[in-house]
Amino acid sequence: MKDLPRVFLPPDAFVDGKVTLDGEAFHHLCRVLRLKEGDRLYALDGQGQLAHVTLDAIAKAQATGTVTGSEPALGEPPIPITLAAAIPKGERWEWILQKATELGVSRILPLMTSRTVVQIDPKKAADKQTRWQKIVIEAAEQCERGRIPEVMAPMSLGSFVASPPPGLTLACLERAGSSLFAALEAAPRPEGITVLVGPEGGFTPQEADQLLAMGARGVSLGTRILRAETASLAILTMLAYHYELR
Ligand code: SAM
DSSP: OOOOOEEEOOGGGEETTEEEEOHHHHIIIIIISOOOTTOEEEEEOSBSEEEEEEEEEEOSSOEEEEEEEEEEOOOOOSSOEEEEEEOOSTTHHHHHHHHHHHTTOSEEEEEEOTTOOOOOOGGGHHHHHHHHHHHHHHHHHHTTOSBOOEEOOOEEHHHHHHSOOSSEEEEEOTTTOEEHHHHHHHSSSOSOEEEEEOOTTOOOHHHHHHHHHHTOEEEEOOSSOOOHHHHHHHHHHHHHIIIIIO
8 A cells, every 4th residue: 555644634624535634634635744635645534434635626725636546554453452540650650652653552531530730720621632542542643543542531440340331341450460361361261452551650458459349350460560651561462473473
């Protein structure tokens, strides 16, 4: 596949074999990359389809193009993975969003636990979620994902435990976890996987018990204690190896 610019567009941008580019997509493609009429690009609908587009007309704030072909988008893991991670301090959360997207997550759930230091002001939560989603979209375009991972609204561990997700749930427990690979072998084809990673101070013993009582498998990532962001990326890499690369 040729190395053409890629952009995710909303579903209503695709009508009768034509696409309309406006807003950030227009700015990026026509102002930053300076695409011209006749140039080609890939437009993704975020639902798993990749369209081949040729630009027909470029106006002041909008461009239109013709879809010349389409194919299923690549870049998606065979099993949807949700990363439910406690928000660490500083820039590390945004780093996790970007890297987790590259490693194939379908959803990212910011988890509020007893020892989570970062508190989200409810008045700023929507703005933060929008910013986080933007980081994920940019990462998804850059790494050639077929779908945009969803950044969910922050959730307390108590609410998470009250409505367990379907599929396999893996709680990363640095001192009480057992073999990750045994857990994966015991559930050969789960409908989805949710991975929980604690904050800098770890899950409290009560939280770990709650997760295990809910049905999560406690898993170890080895004998070293990893920083929270390392643990998130380590388990996502191990899952990518297990489901996509073996
Ligand atoms: N303060 C904790 C301690 O000293 O025991 C360490 C917490 S660790 C920095 C942050 C999170 O990363 C943990 O809650 C856990 O989810 C995950 N984690 C780190 N190392 C791990 C390991 N070896 N196995 C499983 N999970 C790990």
